[in-house]
Amino acid sequence: xxxxxxxxxxxxxxxxxxxxxxxxCGGGSGAGSAALPDSAKTALTSTRExxxxxxxxxxxxxxxxLLVPDSSAAVVVPDAGATASPPGGKLVVRLPPNASxxxxxxxxYQFVAALLPAFADKINAQxxxxxxxVLTMSDSEELNAxxxxxxxxxxxxxxxxxxxxxxxxxxxxxxxxSGGDGAAQNAAGVLLFVLYHELGHCLIHxxxxxxxxxxxxxxxxxxxxxxTRERTPAMGRSLAAAAVFFAQMSETDAANxxxxxxxxxxxxxxxxxxxxxxxSDPARMRGLVDNKVLSAERAQDGIEEYRRIKRAWANYLQPxxxx
Numbered sequence: 539x540x541x542x543x544x545x546x547x548x549x550x551x552x553x554x555x556x557x558x559x560x561x562x563c564g565g566g567s568g569a570g571s572a573a574l575p576d577s578a579k580t581a582l583t584s585t586r587e588x589x590x591x592x593x594x595x596x597x598x599x600x601x602x603x604l605l606v607p608d609s610s611a612a613v614v615v616p617d618a619g620a621t622a623s624p625p626g627g628k629l630v631v632r633l634p635p636n637a638s639x640x641x642x643x644x645x646x647y648q649f650v651a652a653l654l655p656a657f658a659d660k661i662n663a664q665x666x667x668x669x670x671x672v673l674t675m676s677d678s679e680e681l682n683a684x685x686x687x688x689x690x691x692x693x694x695x696x697x698x699x700x701x702x703x704x705x706x707x708x709x710x711x712x713x714x715x716s717g718g719d720g721a722a723q724n725a726a727g728v729l730l731f732v733l734y735h736e737l738g739h740c741l742i743h744x745x746x747x748x749x750x751x752x753x754x755x756x757x758x759x760x761x762x763x764x765x766t767r768e769r770t771p772a773m774g775r776s777l778a779a780a781a782v783f784f785a786q787m788s789e790t791d792a793a794n795x796x797x798x799x800x801x802x803x804x805x806x807x808x809x810x811x812x813x814x815x816x817x818s819d820p821a822r823m824r825g826l827v828d829n830k831v832l833s834a835e836r837a838q839d840g841i842e843e844y845r846r847i848k849r850a851w852a853n854y855l856q857p858x859x860x861x
Contacts (some may be wrong), residue, residue, distance in 0.1 A: 588764040624666030624858050627744075629658035629692075631673045646696055649703035650675050654694075657733050665858050668744050675699060683732045685739035692736045693727075727776025728783045732763035747854045755810070759847045762811055766779070766844075768817035774823070777815045781808035813837065817844030 631654045637649040654673045672691040679697040686693065692729045702725040738757030742749055749756045761780075785808040812832055816823040817840035826832045832840070 607625040624860050625668045627667030627669040627671065628662040629667070630670050631655050631658050631672050633675060642700055643696065647675075648705045650694065650699045653729065653733075657730075661737065664860055665741075665855065666860055668859065671740055671744060683736050685736045685743070687743045690744065692733075692740055694732070694736075698729065698732065700818075702726060723772065723775060724779035724782075727772070727779040730762050730776055731765065732781035734764045737761070737764075741855070741858075745854070745858060749850075749854065758807060758810060759814065760851055762814045762818075763844075763847055763851055766815060776817060777811055781811045784808045784811075809836065813840030814844045814847065815840075817841040 633647070633651060633654070636644065638644060638647075654675075658673055669690060672689070673694075674691060675696060677692050678695040679700075680695050681698045681701060683692070683694040683698055685691070704725075735757045738760035739753065741747060741760070742753060742756065762777060765777055785805050809832070812826060813836050815838045816826050816832055820841060822838070827834055827837045
């Protein structure tokens with residue numbers, strides 16, 4: 539993920555419109571409320587007086603409601619038959635002790651301590667990996683997350699977690715998770731997309747998948763596929779939020795763009811995500827075209843691209859499916 543100053547320019551404005559159109563994930567011309575359904579949210583409260591095996595806190599933590607994926611939600615892996623005997627590896631959450639007294643750090647730690655286990659449970663119920671892969675966090679303030687093939691781990695940086703946790707915390711104060719606060723849902727959606735993106739890198743390397751093309755684009759494809767397959771009203775908004783995030787993070791001055799970067803330019807990633815989102819369900823997402831967020835040509839390409847993405851990843855993941 540690129541780490542660049544936030545910008546808001548004319549290129550971002552149409553993408554922001556997608557957030558309004560997908561508030562209820564109906565894809566129509568109107569904007570509705572963004573309340574999460576029960577299948578797409580879990581209210582997690584955590585008040586601990588003593589440290590646990592994985593957490594050493596300085597006193598009791600603050601009770602906070604967090605938006606995280608529900609491990610009981612619908613199966614989200616691509617359509618394919620389960621293999622008779624998938625590998626036994628899984629995602630394993632290992633968080634460093636939380637010894638910080640900084641309020642922001644404690645908020646971020648509490649957020650990730652709820653999010654990562656829920657994400658791991660969801661994936662472990664559906665996929666078997668060749669070996670265990672660690673999910674963890676680092677103290678880096680960079681807005682980033684990464685997969686490491688050498689350590690077989692996925693790491694989310696403190697900076698990115700704090701960004702999401704702060705938005706969720708403030709959103710909860712403004713109206714609560716059940717109130718569908720937009721900023722909170724957007725931030726949680728961005729972090730969820732990032733986790734699926736890094737899972738894509740993980741699967742490519744751990745399973746030695748022969749994916750063609752640029753790996754960063756492949757990981758974006760898998761993240762979009764996983765999220766659209768969940769078929770919950772919140773997922774459309776989450777993907778639109780991820781699209782806006784990448785566009786905001788993108789450098790707009792051509793002289794400063796890293797043309798040799800392994801990632802596509804932020805605006806390209808944004809429109810790719812929305813194109814695949816449209817392709818996943820053109821009828822429900824027609825508002826993206828009706829309101830000119832996507833051109834008719836790009837939307838039509840998105841239908842075919844999504845079909846190919848779905849078929850390719852179904853074949854890649856078939857040996858690792860549990861159900």
